[in-house]
Amino acid sequence: MLALFYIFIGVAIGVSVWQITRILNFRGVIANDEDNAKQGKNAIYFMVFLYAIMIYCLIALNVLMLPESASIEGEHDDRLFNITFWLIGIVQFIMQFLIFFFTFKYRGNKNNKAKFYADSHKLELIWTVTPAIVLVGLIGYGLWQWNNVMDLSDDDAIVIEVYSQQFRWDARYAGEDNALGRGNVNYIKGINTMGVDMNDKNALDDKQVTELYLPKGKKIHFQFRSQDVLHSAYMPHFRAQMNCVPGMVTEFGFTPKYTTEEMRQQSEVIAKTKGINKIRNAKGEDPYEFDYLLLCNKICGASHYSMQMKITVVEQEEYDKWIAQQPTLASVIK
Ligand SMILES: [Cu+2]
Numbered sequence: 001m002l003a004l005f006y007i008f009i010g011v012a013i014g015v016s017v018w019q020i021t022r023i024l025n026f027r028g029v030i031a032n033d034e035d036n037a038k039q040g041k042n043a044i045y046f047m048v049f050l051y052a053i054m055i056y057c058l059i060a061l062n063v064l065m066l067p068e069s070a071s072i073e074g075e076h077d078d079r080l081f082n083i084t085f086w087l088i089g090i091v092q093f094i095m096q097f098l099i100f101f102f103t104f105k106y107r108g109n110k111n112n113k114a115k116f117y118a119d120s121h122k123l124e125l126i127w128t129v130t131p132a133i134v135l136v137g138l139i140g141y142g143l144w145q146w147n148n149v150m151d152l153s154d155d156d157a158i159v160i161e162v163y164s165q166q167f168r169w170d171a172r173y174a175g176e177d178n179a180l181g182r183g184n185v186n187y188i189k190g191i192n193t194m195g196v197d198m199n200d201k202n203a204l205d206d207k208q209v210t211e212l213y214l215p216k217g218k219k220i221h222f223q224f225r226s227q228d229v230l231h232s233a234y235m236p237h238f239r240a241q242m243n244c245v246p247g248m249v250t251e252f253g254f255t256p257k258y259t260t261e262e263m264r265q266q267s268e269v270i271a272k273t274k275g276i277n278k279i280r281n282a283k284g285e286d287p288y289e290f291d292y293l294l295l296c297n298k299i300c301g302a303s304h305y306s307m308q309m310k311i312t313v314v315e316q317e318e319y320d321k322w323i324a325q326q327p328t329l330a331s332v333i334k
Contacts, residue, residue, distance in 0.1 A: 063275025074239030175205030
């Protein structure tokens with residue numbers, strides 16, 4: 001494979017040198033009207049090709065897009081994404097047309113003469129002020145949304161700590177008192193893999209798990225720590241991501257909107273699952289069934305790709321039952 005790569009680089013360098021020598025030989029040769037007409041038409045063909053590829057990708061690759069946000073807070077991320085996407089999409093669609101159409105329209109012609117046009121204050125004002133206003137609107141909405149996910153004032157929220165290390169996730173529920181015990185890398189010993197200070201009375205009722213269960217419709221307050229390097233806790237279906245930084249605690253919150261079961265029933269999710277199944281099956285892998293996932297979104301080392309944790313969203317009753325079954329740290333760590 002590597003040999004093929006070197007051969008490819010060798011060929012690419014060879015072609016470049018050959019092209020450069022050809023260009024040097026062109027000195028003194030000036031394009032005639034026939035050449036210009038050909039290049040003008042090529043610009044239009046290229047535009048058509050570009051539009052075709054763009055439309056094809058928008059339709060065919062849509063299965064790779066995420067389904068509707070599964071958290072209440074994430075709805076605003078989707079709205080912001082859609083506004084930005086359509087805005088950029090429409091502008092770029094028009095711009096591509098202008099670029100290639102004018103390339104064709106004003107292609108070189110012996111009888112044409114260029115007009116000297118210095119500047120227009122009115123035009124410059126328009127193309128400076130318009131993007132400025134649009135950007136202030138978009139960034140303002142983004143900042144508002146940032147404050148929205150960072151609003152952790154709800155005392156009723158379930159507090160969960162997510163702990164990252166090369167290459168796994170652990171999680172800890174705050175237990176009955178809804179307060180997490182202190183954590184520090186120096187306390188890691190034996191099965192105390194998250195480094196919990198067992199002298200802190202808040203730690204005794206904490207519950208360490210390897211899989212997340214979340215109740216639907218309840219605010220979850222996440223706190224993140226990292227044991228070794230920078231990781232990033234990424235929960236794409238909830239539109240949530242936060243860096244896990246060694247030596248500090250980061251946090252955010254969201255409210256799950258659909259249970260795992262409800263997501264599996266959604267026609268949009270089924271359609272996307274089928275699309276992804278098709279892609280996976282082509283590679284001979286197992287069919288995929290929808291599950292929420294917590295993934296690592298920082299290239300943190302060799303097994304970065306395998307760093308994931310399953311998240312199951314259930315109704316409150318089922319959550320209560322599940323959490324009651326999990327042993328407290330006091331009963332596990334002696
Ligand atoms: Cu990682």
